[in-house]
Structure formats: structure tokens, C-alpha cells
Amino acid sequence: MRFKKHCILYCLSMLLGFLVSAQSKTLSESKRLANGKKVYSMYCLACHQADGNGVPRLNPPLAGTDYVTGSKTRLIDIVLYGLTEPLEINDEVYNNPMASHAFLSDQQVADVLSYIRNSFGNKAGMIAATEVKKQRNRQPKK
Amino acid sequence: MQKFSLILGLFCWVNYGIAQPKLTVPLQLPSGFKSTIVANDFGKVRHIAVHSNGDIYMKLDKLVNGKGIIRLRDANKDGVMEDTLAFGNYTGTGIGIHNGYLYATSDQTIYRYPLDANQNIVNPDQPEILVDGLLNKRQHASKSITFDRQGHIYVNIGAPSNVCQEQDRQKGSPGLTPCPILENAGGIWQFSTTKLNQSFSDGVRYATGMRNALGIDWNNEVNELYVTIHGRDMLYQYFPEMYNQKTGAELPSETFYRVKQGDDCGWPYVHWDHFQNKKILNPEYGGDGKKEGAPNAISPLVGFPGHMAPNALLIYKGNQFPERYKHGAFIAFHGSWNRSPEPQEGFYVVFVPMKNGQPTGKWEVFADGFSGMSPVTNLSAAKHRPTGLAEGADGALYVSDDKAGHVWKIIYKP
Numbered sequence: 001m002r003f004k005k006h007c008i009l010y011c012l013s014m015l016l017g018f019l020v021s022a023q024s025k026t027l028s029e030s031k032r033l034a035n036g037k038k039v040y041s042m043y044c045l046a047c048h049q050a051d052g053n054g055v056p057r058l059n060p061p062l063a064g065t066d067y068v069t070g071s072k073t074r075l076i077d078i079v080l081y082g083l084t085e086p087l088e089i090n091d092e093v094y095n096n097p098m099a100s101h102a103f104l105s106d107q108q109v110a111d112v113l114s115y116i117r118n119s120f121g122n123k124a125g126m127i128a129a130t131e132v133k134k135q136r137n138r139q140p141k142k
Numbered sequence: 143m144q145k146f147s148l149i150l151g152l153f154c155w156v157n158y159g160i161a162q163p164k165l166t167v168p169l170q171l172p173s174g175f176k177s178t179i180v181a182n183d184f185g186k187v188r189h190i191a192v193h194s195n196g197d198i199y200m201k202l203d204k205l206v207n208g209k210g211i212i213r214l215r216d217a218n219k220d221g222v223m224e225d226t227l228a229f230g231n232y233t234g235t236g237i238g239i240h241n242g243y244l245y246a247t248s249d250q251t252i253y254r255y256p257l258d259a260n261q262n263i264v265n266p267d268q269p270e271i272l273v274d275g276l277l278n279k280r281q282h283a284s285k286s287i288t289f290d291r292q293g294h295i296y297v298n299i300g301a302p303s304n305v306c307q308e309q310d311r312q313k314g315s316p317g318l319t320p321c322p323i324l325e326n327a328g329g330i331w332q333f334s335t336t337k338l339n340q341s342f343s344d345g346v347r348y349a350t351g352m353r354n355a356l357g358i359d360w361n362n363e364v365n366e367l368y369v370t371i372h373g374r375d376m377l378y379q380y381f382p383e384m385y386n387q388k389t390g391a392e393l394p395s396e397t398f399y400r401v402k403q404g405d406d407c408g409w410p411y412v413h414w415d416h417f418q419n420k421k422i423l424n425p426e427y428g429g430d431g432k433k434e435g436a437p438n439a440i441s442p443l444v445g446f447p448g449h450m451a452p453n454a455l456l457i458y459k460g461n462q463f464p465e466r467y468k469h470g471a472f473i474a475f476h477g478s479w480n481r482s483p484e485p486q487e488g489f490y491v492v493f494v495p496m497k498n499g500q501p502t503g504k505w506e507v508f509a510d511g512f513s514g515m516s517p518v519t520n521l522s523a524a525k526h527r528p529t530g531l532a533e534g535a536d537g538a539l540y541v542s543d544d545k546a547g548h549v550w551k552i553i554y555k556p
Contacts, residue, residue, distance in 0.1 A: 046379050046482050053522035055479040056545070057186075057203070061522075082312075086280060092204075095280040099312040 029114075029126060036115025039108050043101060044116075052120030060087050060094040063120035072113075072127055076135040079109050106132040167514040167525050174464075174556035177509070180223055180540070181214055184547035188235035189286060189454060189530035191244070192540055195261045198223065198532070198549060200542060201237040201246055203284075210234065211246055213263070214549075229266035235284035235356075236297070237530075240335070245295065247285040250278040252297060252333070273340045277302065277327045281310075282354040286454075288367070290360050294332050296367060297345075300354035301328035305374045305426050306410035313380045317426030321410050324350050328409060330358065330369065330401065351406040351439055357398075357455030363469045364499035367401045370452035370473055371442075374413055374424065375480045384431040391481035394422070395445030396452050398473065400499060408439030416445030443494070443501050450488030451476035453529045457496075460537025463554045470496045473505075474528035474541060477513060477521065485517035491528055491541055509541060509552060 047059040054061035082100035117124035186203040209228035236247035253269035282300025306321035329350035357370030378390020394413030412421040423429030454474040475488035493508040514525035530542035
């Protein structure tokens with residue numbers, strides 16, 4: 001009897017703990033996405049546009065492309081080191097260079113990339129500041 | 143009788159259906175002008191040329207079935223361009239007809255095709271090469287062209303840069319003095335049309351200090367070159383302490399110049415500010431939004447609102463339009479992207495009244511409605527973007543669109 005009571009209490013506390021942690025995770029994620037949106041508006045929106053569709057011939061879209069929703073390290077590298085090679089996405093070639101945005105903090109890069117990976121119809125995992133730091137600390141490929 | 147009118151009605155309907163496919167975006171034009179769509183869905187139609195027999199040549203910046211030039215012809219003279227010839231295996235922007243040749247450009251080469259007495263391309267698969275090896279670093283690489291009457295071709299070699307910073311488009315990166323780009327780009331080069339297989343060094347730098355003079359035309363009335371230039375990007379984004387969201391959208395001006403040999407339009411050191419009517423020193427070169435610079439650079443005839451992208455210029459030679467249009471300038475504005483988050487602007491054809499090579503009044507919107515919406519908040523939603531202009535032998539004005547690949551013919555028929 002006593003064991004059963006303990007068991008119920010234990011299960012309840014586990015459930016509560018889970019709910020709290022899930023809730024706090026969502027809260028911090030939504031806070032990070034909101035921060036990412038701020039960074040986006042300041043440094044990305046002019047070229048990639050409010051709807052993430054970019055500008056034909058010039059600035060590539062962020063919506064519906066593997067460059068955004070695929071490899072995290074490739075995406076982080078584009079922001080940290082810029083990109084000057086021609087980029088072909090969905091049969092369209094984009095020619096404007098992307099400048100390095102290494103002046104953003106690890107957290108800002110992580111937040112803005114998490115934001116674009118979960119906006120404009122995209123659905124992909126969050127990026128952590130530690131993942132950005134790792135890419136920043138390695139020698140950039142020349 | 144009833145049967146006859148039914149057939150007539152059916153015929154008219156079918157004919158209308160072919161001649162005016164997908165008339166989803168009605169253009170707004172001044173009173174007495176009418177527009178029809180003469181080509182549609184050819185993709186990235188950049189500049190266009192119209193031959194004396196009415197043939198339309200379109201230069202494509204994306205190949206369609208492996209071809210980069212399309213000729214449309216109304217072979218049976220029923221008003222429908224039913225005869226299509228596709229040739230040229232290269233993409234590009236520039237195209238023009240001059241003294242028995244069709245000229246077309248890729249981003250590094252000027253090709254030409256002899257036309258025979260029947261106005262056909264002699265050998266569509268073997269063009270002559272007039273000039274090869276023009277700078278192509280992808281940014282501002284479109285090679286638009288025009289001709290004078292002394293045997294010269296003029297080509298825009300746009301600067302592969304925003305404002306000649308040490309690191310292109312890098313916030314905080316300083317501007318280079320002197321700007322090394324100006325040696326082989328950032329201006330208009332003049333080549334001979336009588337010598338084949340020229341290289342870049344055979345050309346003369348006719349005028350300099352131009353970021354990207356995509357609109358280019360020779361004014362036969364005064365025998366001089368005119369250009370429209372795309373101004374720099376990112377004043378607000380790089381210098382929020384000097385420019386706000388609104389001023390960064392309005393500035394710098396897009397510009398319309400009358401150009402003499404040896405002229406300098408001031409890029410990258412200054413931009414034109416149509417509120418102050420001054421050449422303002424760019425902040426990358428020590429400017430503060432007020433300081434003037436480049437005292438030897440010429441000033442434009444007109445400064446338009448920022449970022450609207452004047453992709454084509456045409457000085458009107460014809461007699462079909464009313465007298466006030468003669469010798470005036472039509473300018474096709476592609477429509478902006480660098481006004482975000484403010485609404486985008488442009489997506490129309492503007493007219494500047496001129497006599498003796500100088501403006502005689504304010505600029506006005508001539509043909510509007512290409513975007514199919516107002517305001518345009520997201521560029522991707524705009525239905526059409528005006529990119530090329532051409533004049534028919536009868537004085538009709540043609541406008542091309544590189545979004546959906548349409549061409550409009552505008553006539554005056556009060």
C-alpha cells in the first residue's frame with residue numbers, strides 16, 4: 001500500500017518535472033527565436049527579404065533550401081566566413097557575395113540560424129552557441 | 143445572320159485569346175495609350191530589340207531549351223507573333239540591331255549576327271565575335287550596349303562591388319582610394335564595330351565612375367551618350383547613425399546622366415542625393431551624410447528615389463506618340479529590394495520630357511501596374527519586373543519583363 005503511494009508520488013513528481021522542463025525548454029526556445037528574429041531584421045532582412053525568399057539573380061532564398069535546413073556546420077560557416085562562390089538554388093543562380101558576419105556573438109549566430117531554420121515554412125533543429133563556437137575556433141577553409 | 147455573328151464572335155474570342163494570353167495585370171497608361179502582351183512566359187527576358195520589319199529579339203538570362211535568344215515574328219501578318227526562332231547557347235542581357243547586324247552579349251563577350259536582305263539571321267549558330275574578355279565577376283556583370291553613328295559600340299562594364307570597400311559588402315570595411323576596380327570596370331567602354339575579335343584592351347574607357355550603368359542609349363538628337371545608373375546599397379544598414387530606415391530607402395538616388403567622353407560620375411566616392419541636390423561623400427570614404435565630394439565628377443540630369451533599379455533607357459525617336467514624347471527618355475525601373483523593411487518601389491516605366499538633350503519638366507510614371515499589387519512588401523510577390531525597352535519602326539514602345547518573361551507593346555491610339 002505504502003509502496004503504491006510512493007510509486008504514485010514518484011510518478012507524479014516525474015511527470016511534473018518533465019512538464020516543467022518541457023515548458024522551460026519551450027520558453028527558452030521561443031525567447032531565442034525572438035532574439036533571432038531581431039538579429040535577422042537588423043542584419044539579414046535587407047538582402048534575404050522579410051519573407052525569406054531573397055532576390056532573384058542576387059540574394060538567395062532562405063525558404064525551402066537545404067543550405068538552411070541541412071548541414072548545421074555549412075550554414076554556420078556561411079555566416080561566420082561569408083560566401084563568394086556562385087550559388088544555385090532551385091534552378092536559379094545567385095551572384096551577390098555574402099559578407100562575413102563574424103562580428104555577431106556565438107549566441108546571436110545560434111539564435112538567428114535557429115530562427116531561419118524555423119521560419120518561412122522551414123522546420124529544422126535549433127543550433128546551439130557551442131556549435132557556433134566550434135566552427136569559429138577552427139581554421140577557416142581558404 | 144445569327145450564325146454568322148456567332149462564328150464572328152467565336153473567331154474574335156479565339157483570336158483575342160491568342161493575342162492577349164493571361165492578361166492578368168492591366169497596365170495603367172496615360173490617356174490615349176493602349177497596351178497588348180506580344181510575348182509571354184519566356185523566362186528571364188532581359189533587353190529586347192525590334193527590327194524594322196517588326197521582328198522582336200529577346201535576350202534571355204536563363205536558357206530555354208538550351209537557347210538564349212528568341213526571335214518572334216508575325217509571319218502571316220495577323221497581329222500574332224506565331225513564328226519563333228531560338229538560337230544562341232549563352233545567357234546574358236544586352237541586345238541591339240545596328241547597320242545590318244544583330245548584336246547580343248553574354249556577361250563577357252559581344253557577339254553579332256549578319257542579317258540578310260530578307261531580314262533573316264544568316265547563320266544563327268555561328269555568330270561573329272566582336273569583343274571577348276570583358277570583366278565578368280558575376281556581380282553587376284550584365285553587358286548592355288548601344289551604338290553611335292560613327293561606327294562605335296558602347297558597353298556597360300559594371301563594377302563587381304557595392305562601393306569599392308576593402309571587403310565588399312562588409313559592414314565597417316573602408317573604401318579604397320583610388321578604387322582599383324575603375325581600371326577595367328565601373329564605366330562605359332567604347333569599341334569599334336568594324337573590327338572583329340577584339341579584346342578588352344582594344345577598347346577605350348569612354349566614361350568612368352559608374353557603379354552599374356545598365357540603362358544605356360545614344361541620343362541622336364544631340365549625338366551624345368545617356369545612361370541610367372544603379373546607386374549603392376546599404377546606407378542605413380551600414381550606417382544607422384547617419385541614415386534611418388526611411389532615408390536609407392530613399393537614398394542614394396538612382397541617376398540619369400548625359401555623358402561626354404572622359405566624364406566621371408563619381409562612384410565609388412560619392413552618391414547623388416536628390417533632396418540636397420549634391421554629390422554626397424560616401425561614409426566609407428569619410429562622409430557624414432552632408433559632406434560633399436568628388437568635385438570633378440559630373441551631376442546627373444535627374445535623381446530618382448533610391449534602389450528602384452533603372453534597368454533600361456530609351457530616347458524616343460518616333461512620331462507615333464504625341465509631340466511632347468519626341469526626344470524624351472523612357473526608363474524601365476526593375477523594382478527595388480534594398481528598401482526593406484519599407485515597401486518596395488519601382489516596377490514601372492518612367493518618362494522624362496526632353497528637348498535638345500536636356501529635361502524640360504519633371505519625370506512622370508508612364509506605364510504602371512507591372513507588379514500587380516500595391517504596395518509591394520515582398521519582392522518575390524511582384525508579378526512582373528520591367529527590364530528592357532525597345533522602339534518599333536512605327537514608334538510603338540516595347541517593354542520586357544524578366545520575372546514572367548512577358549513583352550508588352552504600347553501604342554498611341556486616342
